[in-house]
Amino acid sequence: MLSIAPWYHVFGLITLLTVLRVGGQLIYTDDYKNLPKYMLENRVSVVGGVPKLFHAMYEKLEGTIQENRLARFLWRYAPTLLGTKIKRRLVGGTQLKYFLSGGAPLDAKVMKGFRRLGIGMIEGYGLTETSPVLTFSTPFNEKIGSVGPAIPGVEIRIDDPNEEGIGEIVVRGPNVMKGYYKNPEATRKVIDPDGWLHTGDLGYLDEDGWLYIKGRKKNVIVLEGGKNVYPEEIEFELKQIPLIEEIMIKGGKRKGLEVIKAFVYPKPELLQKHSLEELKKMIWEAIKEKSKDLAPYKRVHSQHDLIILDKPFEKSSKLDIKRYLYEES
Missing domain, CATH: 2.30.38.10 (Luciferase; Domain 3)
Incomplete structure (x- = not known):
């Protein structure tokens, strides 16, 4: 098993204890850039990490598939065969079986995509205070969107x-x-x-x-009509936009009314090519299109409520965004 979760984090600790319990081998690294190298060298069968890792892997995989005509054909008509080819490239064989995800909700698109390729997703929910696992789902017993029973x-x-x-x-x-x-x-x-x-x-x-x-109870946005908006739910949808590296949804005031605001850190390569004003226009158009999947009251309704950042969000030791640092502007 290859894990990127540090041992001082309860998720990393539980992977260590699990591998010891079953008599397996654990390879630990925090070197994201060389992850494929370590996967290949150690011929891993399980990779444990946070959703951001698997989302990044899937995003890169999607881009590669779209650039290759044969890969596009296999993705559409023979995804398992494509998955075999990808596994051989990643780990030198077909032994890669599962991705183990924890620490935050996993994008349903990512779960479905890897499952089509023959890589099962194991997702769980828990807290440090609960040692940590409370629920989990497996490829043999899962509901897309749920963290399990x-x-x-x-x-x-x-x-x-x-x-x-x-x-x-x-x-x-x-x-x-x-x-x-x-x-x-x-x-x-x-x-x-x-x-x-x-x-x-x-x-x-x-x-x-x-x-x-x-989402988190403390993050709920209560709109004027009494509707509750869960920021994490909107973030989950909008972060799928290719232009966006990170996003935070937060309540704010405009003309005396409570509204939904979006703070966005764009892809770093875009910041090198475009001004913040240009990026704001580009991202706003993408948000409007993607928001059609959301109920009207869950949408960012004005470009004035979109704030573009030129550097990543400040985060806690648990990698949670320090929401209190970002106020409406």
């Missing part, structure tokens, strides 16, 4: 759901922490007297008990 011994319910069934995800089980070290006040804020941990994440459960993540 609860693992044995874990209970999941939705607290204070709205009319769409979306509410805070709360969990209980033997893997939930006892509390934050020497910080009972912080512990009381997240674990109630009945032992339920309030995750701060929003989502819903379907009729089969499968969990779907919608």
